[in-house]
Amino acid sequence: MSALNQAGEASYEIAAASAADVGDILRLIRALAEYEKLIDQVVATEAALHEALFESKPQAQALVARSAGGVVGFALYFQNYSTFRARSGIYLEDLFVEPAHRSRGIGRALLRQLAAIAVERGCARFEWAVLDWNQPAIDFYKSLGATPLDDWTVYRLTGAALQALAQEPT
């Protein structure tokens, strides 16, 4: 998928990520984490990302947005599953467009492509999580017709608490 600029040339292109994009994707993951004030959580490496996206049994998939300067945005997603609908859904783990390339419709184009993938796969839902202080993102998502699941909270077990439960005597 590509968009035309006023000269009729493609100004950016959305495509499935290839193995050659892993370095750019890691760079953008780190930029997203900086924006989210969560950079201390990032331990991802190119090798680990390559394995997750391009090994024989991929754990996730990615789209990249390419512009004249190279990769300027990405969306990384996987399939979740709803028991109530008994259907898979698309879960968007990360969406990021570099600040210098915002307001060009790239974020919307990435989401549009993912919505098309969801419809093509027969998914009932397309979901993602947003930080509550990220008002520009929230406004954008609401403008697309997305609804917040305000009455649900995700709980996480990790680190020592996860190990402790796993090893608890039965």
Next chain:
Amino acid sequence: MSALNQAGEASYEIAAASAADVGDILRLIRALAEYEKLIDQVVATEAALHEALFESKPQAQALVARSAGGVVGFALYFQNYSTFRARSGIYLEDLFVEPAHRSRGIGRALLRQLAAIAVERGCARFEWAVLDWNQPAIDFYKSLGATPLDDWTVYRLTGAALQALAQEPT
């Protein structure tokens, strides 16, 4: 995994679900949805669940808890993916124990088995969503050391809004 009662007999057993359990799992999904006041969302069928859990490329997996009376609880899960950690996680979509079989440790045993699966698979996180009014569940999860992701909200695009975005001209 089984637990012993005071006579030294197994009072219940946690095991990977088999295709023969699909009818029981659908019954418990409906019971969970009734409890969550979301029964109107349930369109799942045995055939769709069978396909998701036992076809060649499963979309989800399940554990069941068997007691003298048959299947009395279940946990249905899939793998999600964290870009920051560059590792898979376990996402628990549904956990349910029939009311008559609560306080026997069955819920905890299901969670313990999933934590062990997460550790075995090298997952960094074990996560699930809880309705904010479900205080007994919240208290239980906090007692295990799970932490609420209070500053995140999930957004969902579905139905006509999903179709509209998918079909938007580029």
